[in-house]
Amino acid sequence: MTDAARPLDALAPGQLLAxxxxxxxxxxxxxxxxxxxxxxxxxxxxxxxxxKGELWVIECKSSRADFTSDAKWAxxxxxxxxxxxxxxxxxxxxxxPEGTGLIIADxxxxxxxxxxxxxxxxxxxxxxxxxxxxxxAALRLQALRDPGLVL
Numbered sequence: 001m002t003d004a005a006r007p008l009d010a011l012a013p014g015q016l017l018a019x020x021x022x023x024x025x026x027x028x029x030x031x032x033x034x035x036x037x038x039x040x041x042x043x044x045x046x047x048x049x050x051x052k053g054e055l056w057v058i059e060c061k062s063s064r065a066d067f068t069s070d071a072k073w074a075x076x077x078x079x080x081x082x083x084x085x086x087x088x089x090x091x092x093x094x095x096x097p098e099g100t101g102l103i104i105a106d107x108x109x110x111x112x113x114x115x116x117x118x119x120x121x122x123x124x125x126x127x128x129x130x131x132x133x134x135x136x137a138a139l140r141l142q143a144l145r146d147p148g149l150v151l
Contacts, residue, residue, distance in 0.1 A: 008107055013062030013088075016107040018046050021058050021086045024103070024110035030056070033136055038079045038129055042072075047080070049133055055080040055121060058103065061087050067095055079129060082116035 008016065015034070022032040029051040036047035046058035057080035061067040077083050084101030087093065093102060101116025121129065142149065 011107075014045060014060040014066065017060040017062060017086045017088065017105045017110075018058075019107050020105035020110045021046050021060065021103055022048075023108065024105070024112075025056075031137075033133060033140075036133065036136060038132060042075060042079070044076055044079065046086070047129075047133060049130065053126065053130065054082070055126065055129055055133075056082045056084060056101075056116070058084045058086050060105075061085060061091065064092060064095065067091075077119070078125075079121075081118055081120050084112070084116050086110065 008019075011019070018034045022034065025032055025046075025048050030048040032046050032048045034046055036044045038044065038047070044057050045060040048056040048058065050056065057076050059070075059073050059076060061070070082101055084103050085096050086103040086105045087096075088106060089104050096102060099117055100114075101112065102114040103110050103112050105111075
């Protein structure tokens with residue numbers, strides 16, 4: 001069963017944040033993929049593709065412990081034009097590094113409180129990430145339409 005088909009109480013806290021972020025970004029004409037893998041060994045909580053080809057990386061953190069136990073976030077900066085943290089309203093935002101974006105979210109919506117600084121991707125990287133994004137999206141759609149198919 002996909003996350004989209006699971007009841008909300010079956011989703012982990014970070015997945016609930018991602019859901020709200022994706023809903024909010026859709027209102028800004030972005031399309032999103034959750035748990036996107038830009039390369040082996042990296043898994044982005046949310047990758048967003050904007051109407052002008054911009055790529056945003058959003059890392060969802062559900063608690064202080066979740067944030068402090070994850071030191072690999074800096075390796076995600078090179079995969080998007082902007083980087084954001086998505087947290088709930090109770091999260092101690094003073095823990096989050098300066099120079100990154102901030103989104104407050106819940107399972108239903110989100111609000112961008114601080115834009116992450118723009119660092120445009122090189123053209124070759126943008127093309128590769130966009131193509132990988134498209135392939136991931138198409139494979140996920142195909143798996144929904146034909147669940148018995150081995151992808």
